Amino acid sequence: MENIISYLQSKxxxxxxxxxxxxxxxxxxxRLSYINFSExxxxxxxxxxxxxxxVINDLFSEENSRYQRYRLSEDKELLNILRSSLRYKDICLKxxxxxxxxxxxxxxxxxxxxxxxxxxxxxFVAFKGTDGTLTGWKEDFxxxxxxxxxxxxxxxxxxxxxxxxxxxxxxxxxxxxxxGNLAIYAASKARKNVQNHIKTIYSFDGPGFKKEFLKEKxxxxxxxxxxxxxxxxxxIGRLLYKDYKTVIVDxxxxxxxxxxxxxxxxxxxxxxxxxxxxxxxxxxxRTLKENLDKMSLEDKKEFVDSLFDIVKELSDDDVINFGDGxxxxxxxxxxxxxxxxxxxxxxxKPIFTKVKEEPEIKYVSPIKTKPSVYSKAKSFIKGFKKKSxxxxxxxxxxxEQVINTSFNENIxxxxxxxxxxx
Numbered sequence: 001m002e003n004i005i006s007y008l009q010s011k012x013x014x015x016x017x018x019x020x021x022x023x024x025x026x027x028x029x030x031r032l033s034y035i036n037f038s039e040x041x042x043x044x045x046x047x048x049x050x051x052x053x054x055v056i057n058d059l060f061s062e063e064n065s066r067y068q069r070y071r072l073s074e075d076k077e078l079l080n081i082l083r084s085s086l087r088y089k090d091i092c093l094k095x096x097x098x099x100x101x102x103x104x105x106x107x108x109x110x111x112x113x114x115x116x117x118x119x120x121x122x123x124f125v126a127f128k129g130t131d132g133t134l135t136g137w138k139e140d141f142x143x144x145x146x147x148x149x150x151x152x153x154x155x156x157x158x159x160x161x162x163x164x165x166x167x168x169x170x171x172x173x174x175x176x177x178x179x180g181n182l183a184i185y186a187a188s189k190a191r192k193n194v195q196n197h198i199k200t201i202y203s204f205d206g207p208g209f210k211k212e213f214l215k216e217k218x219x220x221x222x223x224x225x226x227x228x229x230x231x232x233x234x235x236i237g238r239l240l241y242k243d244y245k246t247v248i249v250d251x252x253x254x255x256x257x258x259x260x261x262x263x264x265x266x267x268x269x270x271x272x273x274x275x276x277x278x279x280x281x282x283x284x285x286r287t288l289k290e291n292l293d294k295m296s297l298e299d300k301k302e303f304v305d306s307l308f309d310i311v312k313e314l315s316d317d318d319v320i321n322f323g324d325g326x327x328x329x330x331x332x333x334x335x336x337x338x339x340x341x342x343x344x345x346x347x348x349k350p351i352f353t354k355v356k357e358e359p360e361i362k363y364v365s366p367i368k369t370k371p372s373v374y375s376k377a378k379s380f381i382k383g384f385k386k387k388s389x390x391x392x393x394x395x396x397x398x399x400e401q402v403i404n405t406s407f408n409e410n411i412x413x414x415x416x417x418x419x420x421x422x
Contacts, residue, residue: 001252001265002265002266002267003252003262003263003264003265003266004024004027004028004031004078004261004262004264004266005074005077005078005081005262006266007024007266007269008024008028008078008081008082008085009081011087011269012081012082012084012085012086012087012088013085013086013087014086014087015086015087015117015120016087016115016117016119016120017117017119017120019269020120021115021120021122021172022269022270023202023227023229023270023271024266024269024270024271026124026172026174026200026202027174027176027202027204027229027261027264028078028082029113029124029126029174030126030127030174030175030176030179030180030202030204030261031075031078031176031261032111032113032126033109033110033111033126033127033128033129033175033176033179034071034075034128034129034131034176035059035075035079036098037055037059037093037096037111038096038098040055040058040059041055041093041096048094049092049093049094049114050092050093050094051091051092051093052082052083052088052091052092052093052113053082053083053088053089055093056079056080056082056083057083059079060079060080060083071131072260072262074262090115090116090117090120091113091114091115091116092113092114092116093111093112093113094111094112094113094114095110095111095112095158095161095162096109096110096111097109097110097111097158099154100131100133100135100136101135101150102135104150105135105138105139105142105149105150106135106139106149106150106151106154107130107131107133107135107136107139107151108128108150108151108154108155108182109127109128109131110125110126110127110128110154110155110158110182111126111128112124112125112126112162113125113126114168121168121169121170122168122169122170122171122172122199123162123163123166123168123170123171123172124171124172124173124174125158125159125162125171125172125173125174125183125186126174126175126179127155127158127173127174127175127178127179127180127182127183127186128175128178128179129175129176129177129178129179129180129206130177130178136178137308138308139151139178140178140207141304141307141308142304143181143207143209143210143239143240144240144292144300144303144304145297145300145301145304147210147212148185151178151182152181152182152185152186155182155183155185155186156185156186156189156190158186159173159186159187159189159190159194160189160190160191160194163190163191163194168197169197170197170199171194171197171198171199172198172199172200172201172202173186173187173198173200173201173202174200174201174202174203174204175202175203175204175206176204176205176206176261177204177205177206177207177236177259178206178207179204179206180202180203180204180205180206180207180228180237181203181206181207181208181209182206183201183202183203183206184201184203184206184209184219184222184226184244185209185213187201187222187225187226188213188216188218188219188221188222189218190218190222192221195218195221195222198222198225199225200225200226200227201222201225201226201227202227202229203226203227203228203229203237204229204261205228205229205230205231205234205236205237205258205259205261206228206236206237207236207237207238207239207240208238208239208240208241208242209240209241209242210240210241211241214241214242214243219243223243223244224244226244226245227244227245227246227247228242228244228245228246228247229246229247229249229264229271230246230247230248230249230277231248231249231250231251231258231259231263231264232248232250232251232258232274232276232277232278232281233251233254233255233258233277233278233280233281234248234258234259234277234281235256235259235280235281235284236259238277238281238284238285239285239288241289247271247273248273248274248275248276248277249264249265249271249272249273249274250264250265250271250272250273250274251263251264251265252265255280291346302341306340306341337349
């Protein structure tokens with residue numbers, strides 16, 4: 001099964017002139033925002049740039065080998081292929097920044113990439129997602145009730161500074177997890193002339209926003225340029241609200257492991273896509289939205305603090321590692337759950353209990369496009385057969401309520417086993 005490493009290995013010498021910048025290139029650059037460049041890039045020289053290949057060679061040098069640079073083992077493999085890639089030979093790295101403040105509950109990092117080729121000159125601004133620390137997770141949770149988290153404000157400042165004197169005709173903005181959310185927020189706050197030059201905003205399994213944000217003029221002006229890519233069991237990518245195009249990407253793993261972009265399946269120059277989410281993803285999304293809408297601001301804050309207490313118990317230090325402990329999560333959740341107020345219990349309980357009655361299945365209506373002669377004939381023939389789900393790859397969060405029965409049964413078995421062990 002192919003992933004972005006397979007893509008890079010097979011296409012590394014095909015230039016952007018032959019095959020233009022695509023969603024997989026955006027994912028690769030977004031992933032690079034997780035790399036610790038602090039010892040090989042001079043943060044003081046905000047506008048100086050350095051060839052990506054040279055930066056990677058510095059990372060691999062013996063004098064820098066003592067620094068922990070990679071969160072995932074695949075990161076090192078990705079970098080090793082990149083430094084011999086002709087496709088990325090003209091890309092320079094600049095303006096790396098890392099800013100974490102425990103007191104302010106802020107975890108922010110970003111880096112920019114410039115393709116210096118005259119024929120394919122572009123700027124890609126990449127925002128880092130949650131780094132796994134308690135500070136990073138708490139800031140993510142605070143999105144539920146804060147008008148804007150510190151990282152969002154920093155992202156807007158960063159994009160404004162990077163594009164202040166730029167003359168790029170093509171600008172891309174992107175990020176994974178919280179980084180995708182920051183990319184959208186920053187682009188919505190950008191100057192009009194910068195927004196005009198932004199071609200695409202990539203959010204890879206990034207959470208959404210409060211409803212009020214989706215009504216802001218700045219967001220409305222760029223929402224047609226946004227694409228959210230999420231795996232079928234997405235939890236993080238379905239948090240809060242969205243009003244932009246969504247594509248479901250197939251994954252070779254399940255549950256929380258689908259958040260890892262190295263598990264996303266690719267083919268040629270794009271992702272392998274699906275038409276629906278899993279039962280668990282639907283259930284969590286529906287339950288959270290229904291209950292959060294009923295909660296007051298104080299109740300939301302209490303919910304965030306309570307949920308964060310649960311998450312903290314899954315870690316022995318400042319870095320949260322879910323590992324393989326799905327059953328441990330359920331066990332610890334039950335212990336902490338009993339100490340929380342009724343509002344929090346009402347919000348969380350439906351997610352982890354069996355469903356007595358499944359909601360009516362309603363299939364997603366595909367985005368309307370001009371039908372071909374073939375599709376008209378196919379639709380006519382289907383009229384004599386039992387209706388089946390459409391093959392649309394675009395999902396409307398307001399309409400998507402498809403239930404995956406087999407996945408439902410698997411989750412209930414996991415829950416039953418967890419109960420028996422207690």
